Amino acid sequence: MHQVETTSDEDITLMLAAQHEPALFAKVYERYFQRIYAYCLRHVHNPHEAEDLASAVFIQAFRTLPQYRGGTVGAWLFRMAYGAIANYYRQSRPEVGLDDHAGDLRADLIEPLDHIVLTETHERLRALINALPEEDRQILSLKIDGELSSHEIGELLGKNPGAVRTQLHRIIKRIRQGYQQTEK
Secondary structure, eight states: OOOOOOOHHHHHHHHHHHHHSGGGHHHHHHHHHHHHHHHHHHHHOOHHHHHHHHHHHHHHHHHTGGGOOSSOHHHHHHHHHHHHHHHHHHHOOOOOOGGGGGGGSOTTTSOHHHHHHHHHHHHHHHHHHHTSOHHHHHHHHHHHTSOOOHHHHHHHHTOOHHHHHHHHHHHHHHHHHHHHHHHO
16 A cells, blocks of 8 residues: 655644545545554554554544644544553453464465574564563654654654654664674
8 A cells, every 4th residue: 555645734734624524534544544553563463453443543533533633643643543552452462462473474485594584583673672661662663663753753652852763763772782682
């Protein structure tokens, strides 16, 4: 799916227009669904649950459209996604994780040795990311899965965009250093 690049101002204008013409909300859905879905999938590790959560986010966003008063649309939607994921974990404990699907790769697509190297790399990176504090994992997920800017992440988490950029830099540096240490 090709993602349309928009500015925050365009999104805000679209949201405010959608308050008077709800059919315009479909454009917001098209622009953000994949990002919200990827964010949910990162946290619940189940494509069906992630799709349900992402859909619930957009249902909630549509229902609360009259309360939208401006501000970064991405941050508004990701705040809802964060809440939806928190509620999901309060209500249930999923038993299927990403590791359960590691063997789903078709062996004939990549060489066995390459597959082993990729698997080891993936596992080391996952361990390093899982060892991060919750806030760091959250920021990294918002940046990578959500494709949010530092400004949007800052708005969502109540932080200065410069502080978010600095924290992202430190997170990546910590992961890189940890990865290099595991290679020794």
